[in-house]
Amino acid sequence: MNIVVAMKEIPDIQQIRIRNRKPVTDDVPRTLGNIDKNALEAAVQIKEKTDSQVIVVGVGSSEVEDTFKEALAAGGDEARLVVWDGELESSQSAQLLAALITKIDSVGLILFGEGSGDNYSSQVGSRVAQILGLPQVGYVNRIEIEGSTARVTRSLEDCEQDLEVALPAVIMVSSDINTARIPSVTQILKAGKKPKEVLAANELGVAIPAAQVETISNLAPEMERRQISVKTISDLVKALADEGFGGGR
Amino acid sequence: MDFNLSKEEILIQKMARDYAEQAILPVADQIEKDNRVPDDIMAGLAELDLFGMTVPEEFGGAGAGYVPYVLAMEQIARVSSGPAMIISAHNLGLGALVNFGTDEQKAKFVPQAAKGEHIASFAFTEPGTGSDPKQLTTSAVRGGDHFVLNGTKRFITNASYKGPLVLFAIEAESGQPTAFVVEKHCPGYSVSKPWSKLGWHGGDLVDIYLKDVQVPVENVLGKIGDGYPILQYGIAFGKIGMNSVALGTTLAAFELAVKYAKEKTHRGQPIAKFQAIQMKVAEIAGIYESSRWLAYRLGFLANNTKNYREFAKEAALAKWVIARNAQEATRISMDVHGSYGLMEDYEITRIYRDAAMGPQVEGVIHMQQVILAGDILR
Numbered sequence: 190m191n192i193v194v195a196m197k198e199i200p201d202i203q204q205i206r207i208r209n210r211k212p213v214t215d216d217v218p219r220t221l222g223n224i225d226k227n228a229l230e231a232a233v234q235i236k237e238k239t240d241s242q243v244i245v246v247g248v249g250s251s252e253v254e255d256t257f258k259e260a261l262a263a264g265g266d267e268a269r270l271v272v273w274d275g276e277l278e279s280s281q282s283a284q285l286l287a288a289l290i291t292k293i294d295s296v297g298l299i300l301f302g303e304g305s306g307d308n309y310s311s312q313v314g315s316r317v318a319q320i321l322g323l324p325q326v327g328y329v330n331r332i333e334i335e336g337s338t339a340r341v342t343r344s345l346e347d348c349e350q351d352l353e354v355a356l357p358a359v360i361m362v363s364s365d366i367n368t369a370r371i372p373s374v375t376q377i378l379k380a381g382k383k384p385k386e387v388l389a390a391n392e393l394g395v396a397i398p399a400a401q402v403e404t405i406s407n408l409a410p411e412m413e414r415r416q417i418s419v420k421t422i423s424d425l426v427k428a429l430a431d432e433g434f435g436g437g438r
Numbered sequence: 439m440d441f442n443l444s445k446e447e448i449l450i451q452k453m454a455r456d457y458a459e460q461a462i463l464p465v466a467d468q469i470e471k472d473n474r475v476p477d478d479i480m481a482g483l484a485e486l487d488l489f490g491m492t493v494p495e496e497f498g499g500a501g502a503g504y505v506p507y508v509l510a511m512e513q514i515a516r517v518s519s520g521p522a523m524i525i526s527a528h529n530l531g532l533g534a535l536v537n538f539g540t541d542e543q544k545a546k547f548v549p550q551a552a553k554g555e556h557i558a559s560f561a562f563t564e565p566g567t568g569s570d571p572k573q574l575t576t577s578a579v580r581g582g583d584h585f586v587l588n589g590t591k592r593f594i595t596n597a598s599y600k601g602p603l604v605l606f607a608i609e610a611e612s613g614q615p616t617a618f619v620v621e622k623h624c625p626g627y628s629v630s631k632p633w634s635k636l637g638w639h640g641g642d643l644v645d646i647y648l649k650d651v652q653v654p655v656e657n658v659l660g661k662i663g664d665g666y667p668i669l670q671y672g673i674a675f676g677k678i679g680m681n682s683v684a685l686g687t688t689l690a691a692f693e694l695a696v697k698y699a700k701e702k703t704h705r706g707q708p709i710a711k712f713q714a715i716q717m718k719v720a721e722i723a724g725i726y727e728s729s730r731w732l733a734y735r736l737g738f739l740a741n742n743t744k745n746y747r748e749f750a751k752e753a754a755l756a757k758w759v760i761a762r763n764a765q766e767a768t769r770i771s772m773d774v775h776g777s778y779g780l781m782e783d784y785e786i787t788r789i790y791r792d793a794a795m796g797p798q799v800e801g802v803i804h805m806q807q808v809i810l811a812g813d814i815l816r
Binding site for chain 2: 218255256258259262371372373374375377378380381
């Protein structure tokens, strides 16, 4: 069985600076999102118990091949990548990823993080399932493969739900499914030698829909200090209550 | 001239930083208090191949070379100097074995050490000598197919761990300093309790007592009388690790100063708003950058140089500058912390003590200046 893990190339969030409330992403190194790494770890753990291969797929900048070395170091066996110059909205990413996955044989499982590390729209996994006509389960924090099905646990707001889903299926994992392993020096050095295929979007033979969502503004929320001074604990309690904190009384 | 790190180098740097923050940071205070690195941290470092980074793949290492080694060591030392000190001393002994060992010696001693199953050491210093081979008193007397070693070695890192020890003694017949590979904890080998030292807690520093220790003839490293060039090699290459530890200390001093300057308020505003603090932060930033590029460059030279005399000069220069810089950076960072910086609750106290070690260990910085000047003025 091939386990496909879809990962998104994003700017390293820790290195983004905010100027005039706008994120400055110029010259920020590219990396992979943390929840995507949880999805990869889940795939590697399944691989260690079953006879399977982990294939990482992604769409990204001209640096995408370099970016995905991290995924190959952390347990991916091979990479299938598409270079796309510019912004992509979720519907476009889903079309490209679905086209990439269609080219892979014997796919038993397709894993996503529940949201990307930058926009967190949580759409792409569902869209890919829709395009490929596969069942999908989200917010998963446990996966057990049993023959041609997967038993999964979904972590919902007020309950944990156990489900059985027929394979192949699309599963979106939450960050608490595991702790992603840290690759060793040897794994990092060997990552660049693992098989990879890097395609241009027009080589996939799929029509990419025009973008339908336009980002009008992307600003950090304004933080204002209220400059409230208090002299006694009771004044502090009252001030917090006035600001809407300290409920329950 | 390309100052960019490769993707692999960036990933190795990140790997070490992630491991240091996730695994070592939670026990950093414990390492400081116990003066010992927990076994699970040693196992974790081994699993990440951090004990065999510079060892060629054919001997079981990762074959990463010295630049990734510097990058990783800096990140480990940024969080705790003890584990970084252990790796540095291990590489000192292991490097001598890889460079001067016979194929048989390498096959016997290197693979387990490269995997971190054994921890290597390098023993030159004695109670009566720090860097002068002529003053060695440890003796090696030939007796059939083995040498009999007697003497005391002082301030030896990693000597309590199981593994190979590159040890220097005067070979009796030639009267020349000679290097031997001793298997630690063999009959006649014993160690003192660890020295209680100012900084770099976690890296054990002990004295070794050799009482009629028998070492097979095939354990002579290089040839009889080769002790001095092996020592010179070790002193030069050992500085790559020592510099990385001091660099990690400098980085920690910088980050702690920035964090404190932004968090600590005075008259309603962060002290980062005051020019006196801004100038101190700028000063540490400049010190860190000058150390960083010297340390990375020494790693690059170690990978590429064939001229060991030239490398020894570069290593001496880097050592005195980086070790002194670490002390200067931690002093200024402590100034930023003000009186709070004197309190053990604040990490800067540990960093400050760690920074005092570099200038005195593995060749005092004044000796490095004498080596450098000797080359410049010859």
